[in-house]
Amino acid sequence: MANIVDDKFIPSSSASNNPDLQGKAKKSLLAILSNNDPEELWSGEISLNSMLQQYDVTDFSKKFDRQKEGKENYFEVGEKVGASFIVVDAYTKENTIDRERIWLLVQGFDTRVSDTFIIDISPEEYQFCQKHKWMQFEGIVEVTWSAEYVISNMFKYTAKVIKLEFNLPINPENIDNMNFGDKVIIEWEVVDFRVVEDWWFIASNQTKASEKTAIITIKTWDGKHICVQIDPNVKIEQSSELENIDGKVPEVSDIVRINTTVIKHDIKNPKFEVISGNIFVQNYFSDIDYKSQLAELIDDNINSEIFWAKPWKNNAGSETVLRKLQNAKEWLGIKILHAPWCRSVYLIEPNQTRKNEYDILRTDIEKFIEEVKNELLKWDFQKVREVIAKTMKFEVTIAERNELNSIAELIPENERPLMHWDRNEANTLNSLFDTDIDQMTLNEYYIFAQKCVKTPYSEDAKVKQGDHSYLFRIMKDIWVPIEQQEYLMALSANVRYKYFQGQALNGIKYDHDINWSDSYMLEQSLSYLWWINTPTAIEKLIDFAYKIIIDENLTNEVNSEFSYKPLASLSYCFWKFLDSPDLFNVFKNSEGRIREMEIKMKKLNKSFELRELERILNWISAYKTQISDQN
Numbered sequence: 001m002a003n004i005v006d007d008k009f010i011p012s013s014s015a016s017n018n019p020d021l022q023g024k025a026k027k028s029l030l031a032i033l034s035n036n037d038p039e040e041l042w043s044g045e046i047s048l049n050s051m052l053q054q055y056d057v058t059d060f061s062k063k064f065d066r067q068k069e070g071k072e073n074y075f076e077v078g079e080k081v082g083a084s085f086i087v088v089d090a091y092t093k094e095n096t097i098d099r100e101r102i103w104l105l106v107q108g109f110d111t112r113v114s115d116t117f118i119i120d121i122s123p124e125e126y127q128f129c130q131k132h133k134w135m136q137f138e139g140i141v142e143v144t145w146s147a148e149y150v151i152s153n154m155f156k157y158t159a160k161v162i163k164l165e166f167n168l169p170i171n172p173e174n175i176d177n178m179n180f181g182d183k184v185i186i187e188w189e190v191v192d193f194r195v196v197e198d199w200w201f202i203a204s205n206q207t208k209a210s211e212k213t214a215i216i217t218i219k220t221w222d223g224k225h226i227c228v229q230i231d232p233n234v235k236i237e238q239s240s241e242l243e244n245i246d247g248k249v250p251e252v253s254d255i256v257r258i259n260t261t262v263i264k265h266d267i268k269n270p271k272f273e274v275i276s277g278n279i280f281v282q283n284y285f286s287d288i289d290y291k292s293q294l295a296e297l298i299d300d301n302i303n304s305e306i307f308w309a310k311p312w313k314n315n316a317g318s319e320t321v322l323r324k325l326q327n328a329k330e331w332l333g334i335k336i337l338h339a340p341w342c343r344s345v346y347l348i349e350p351n352q353t354r355k356n357e358y359d360i361l362r363t364d365i366e367k368f369i370e371e372v373k374n375e376l377l378k379w380d381f382q383k384v385r386e387v388i389a390k391t392m393k394f395e396v397t398i399a400e401r402n403e404l405n406s407i408a409e410l411i412p413e414n415e416r417p418l419m420h421w422d423r424n425e426a427n428t429l430n431s432l433f434d435t436d437i438d439q440m441t442l443n444e445y446y447i448f449a450q451k452c453v454k455t456p457y458s459e460d461a462k463v464k465q466g467d468h469s470y471l472f473r474i475m476k477d478i479w480v481p482i483e484q485q486e487y488l489m490a491l492s493a494n495v496r497y498k499y500f501q502g503q504a505l506n507g508i509k510y511d512h513d514i515n516w517s518d519s520y521m522l523e524q525s526l527s528y529l530w531w532i533n534t535p536t537a538i539e540k541l542i543d544f545a546y547k548i549i550i551d552e553n554l555t556n557e558v559n560s561e562f563s564y565k566p567l568a569s570l571s572y573c574f575w576k577f578l579d580s581p582d583l584f585n586v587f588k589n590s591e592g593r594i595r596e597m598e599i600k601m602k603k604l605n606k607s608f609e610l611r612e613l614e615r616i617l618n619w620i621s622a623y624k625t626q627i628s629d630q631n
Contacts, residue, residue, distance in 0.1 A: 214230050256348060261337070483536075
């Protein structure tokens with residue numbers, strides 16, 4: 001059963017580390033959820049590799065091989081996928097917590113390429129999952145619906161669980177017998193957080209070196225103190241109690257869960273004056289220093305044996321010995337626990353100061369909402385937008401957000417603010433253009449966006465360097481009409497292309513520090529045209545590609561740099577033509593111009609551009625044959 005301390009749930013360590021659990025049947029999460037069993041979660045018996053061999057399962061890493069083959073849906077409906085997963089909250093389209101589902105987030109890969117599997121659960125299962133959020137399981141899911149694109153290289157799938165096992169140790173006594181790369185859960189109270197190492201270099205725009213490594217010290221429920229080397233920029237991902245905790249840093253007295261990995265100790269320049277400020281961190285480094293001295297002796301012995309084995313390396317037996325010695329040297333190192341800045345720390349319970357500040361903010365926002373209501377009674381829509389914009393910049397809860405949205409619905413449509421709740425996107429635009437889009441109506445935003453795209457940023461000192469394509473990113477969410485989106489994206493691409501053409505004709509070379517924002521905005525303008533994927537948007541992409549490749553004759557480096565992007569965008573959007581005969585007709589009617597571009601690319605030996613053009617032409621030919629066969 002679970003341990004209870006002060007009415008708090010405390011997971012036990014795995015069965016292999018807990019004598020009280022020896023001999024008891026181990027259970028998978030699936031078995032517990034299926035039976036609504038409230039018992040403690042015990043370590044699973046089957047590893048992921050064993051599952052992949054035992055079942056007809058596709059390893060998640062196959063996703064990347066399939067992408068290279070040009071497939072759209074990387075996992076098909078009915079396909080079973082094996083991976084390591086983290087249990088996290090699911091969110092609805094309104095960004096509220098969905099208590100009828102959980103998300104299984106693929107772990108072990110870069111965040112930008114990890115997918116999410118959406119699992120339906122009962123209320124009892126949901127409560128159980130709350131105790132195990134942010135814990136890593138190995139298992140198998142079966143895809144029940146086609147992929148939904150999220151962003152970057154991230155997709156969501158509706159799925160059902162086939163098998164899930166928890167195989168990680170929690171708060172182990174030591175990690176000396178573990179292997180490099182093993183995963184470990186460390187959890188409970190934060191008692192110290194300090195930066196112990198800086199990067200050795202100082203960037204040109206900095207006055208001091210950046211922080212490189214921190215130590216977070218955790219006091220476990222049984223009184224142990226465990227130190228974890230962690231990225232100083234670490235952010236809390238989710239909270240079981242507070243909303244809007246994403247992006248916060250761990251604080252002393254927080255109760256947290258940390259996903260760590262066993263790696264080699266690699267702190268080269270520790271800040272001893274900082275280390276000596278905490279006895280547990282001091283003891284931690286003393287232990288590392290002692291182990292380092294032993295490791296040096298072992299390393300010397302291995303080097304000596306390698307020296308004497310090398311003259312006999314042509315002998316089969318000696319070659320095997322030499323290889324073993326070299327492997328032993330490679331795996332020699334001080335084992336420590338490490339956590340990255342992303343997807344590593346989960347807040348189980350906030351400290352009292354954090355909780356008090358959260359409650360005070362609730363009171364303040366309640367006053368702001370009352371102010372909005374009062375201004376609405378006066379029918380002063382400009383003032384209403386100002387107060388709503390001010391309130392939105394605070395960390396409102398889902399309930400507060402819903403109340404503000406309900407108030408906004410009472411405002412006439414032509415006076416209504418955008419109500420764009422992705423604060424990263426809104427804050428980025430506000431910062432880049434020194435504005436406040438939260439006060440804008442939809443028509444005001446369209447006029448603002450026109451102004452933002454019609455002048456190259458390289459010629460406007462008031463505009464900051466950055467990703468200005470956030471202008472396009474939010475358009476779908478704030479309901480900018482499609483024809484207006486197309487116009488703005490095409491205008492942006494043409495303005496920037498003409499700018500770079502002029503630079504080239506005047507003999508001015510591309511300067512990354514000055515021109516990157518415009519270069520990236522040109523690429524993103526074409527990418528978003530593809531994402532709209534209407535016949536008129538595709539026509540604009542084909543016109544743009546043709547102008548660059550044929551009309552302008554690729555006379556300079558700038559043309560060469562920008563010729564690939566519209567073709568790649570056309571290649572991406574061609575996947576959608578099966579859903580729309582109108583889209584296919586655009587490609588079919590432009591086949592002659594596409595072949596002209598292909599001929600030009602062959603003459604210039606432009607392999608990347610040629611690959612995309614040949615792919616498009618092959619698809620056109622194949623689809624024409626398919627239609628002919630059907631008729």
